[in-house]
Amino acid sequence: MTRQRQTILEILRSTSSHPTADWIHAQARKRISNISLGTVYRNLKVLKEMGEIVELDYGSTFSRFDGNPISHYHFVCEECGRVYDIDLPVDQGLEEKVRQRTGFEIRSHRTEFYGLCLECQGRKD
């Protein structure tokens, strides 16, 4: 656990904004001025494999990262691209239903909602 890895994890733990690798890199530079983007990507991959963070790889051309590894729903605004957490209990029974129906071994599932967030509704595009 290097200083770089620790810093990246702290940044992700302290925000609920589901940031991009670039944004994380910019924040990390405030603390370690010469940290490289490659290092950010490498550590995001390691932290993901450790189960400490989750990669959100949908809804745009780039990934966002979530410092909360506990399963929860997400909402993606189709206007501004922001990702919000949805505070509703996740239906865990679904996985068992899919297992019974398919015989597949289900390790996880996730649900994303798409639409317009409050701010973007206000802008009436």
Added chain:
Amino acid sequence: MTRQRQTILEILRSTSSHPTADWIHAQARKRISNISLGTVYRNLKVLKEMGEIVELDYGSTFSRFDGNPISHYHFVCEECGRVYDIDLPVDQGLEEKVRQRTGFEIRSHRTEFYGLCLECQGRKD
């Protein structure tokens, strides 16, 4: 509606394998030998905007495309990368719950399951 667009749509309608742009391009070449990959991408984008097809942009570094635009669940095998359709009714009530909870305008939602498909379980990796 050009011959190229028609061909791409037919290819997608006639398979349930959720192919990649590359695979679609290879198939299309069998019918239109000089069709370009750029044309495939351009038409996939148009067909998606028309609501004829759906882009599955998660679970790997590249997109897959689904010729069935009716909302249904997907399963992504973490071993072989294949995407399967899941024959279970989609919970449409969820969108209303999220709308009530957040005030967001919900246009759609989707759910993906991750794990091991039957073939990959058999291989006991």
Added chain:
DNA sequence: GTAATTGCAAATAATTTGCTGGGTG
């Protein structure tokens, strides 16, 4: 006839990787 669309090749954008030197336990 006119606007949309094609093929081709070059450009882009995000992410990954090779290398070499430095830090960690």
Added chain:
DNA sequence: CACCCAGCAAATTATTTGCAATTAC
């Protein structure tokens, strides 16, 4: 001291785009 990991820059991969010629209606 053995190995993992950092920084840097170049490479890779999927996708997008500019342009001149062609096709659709």
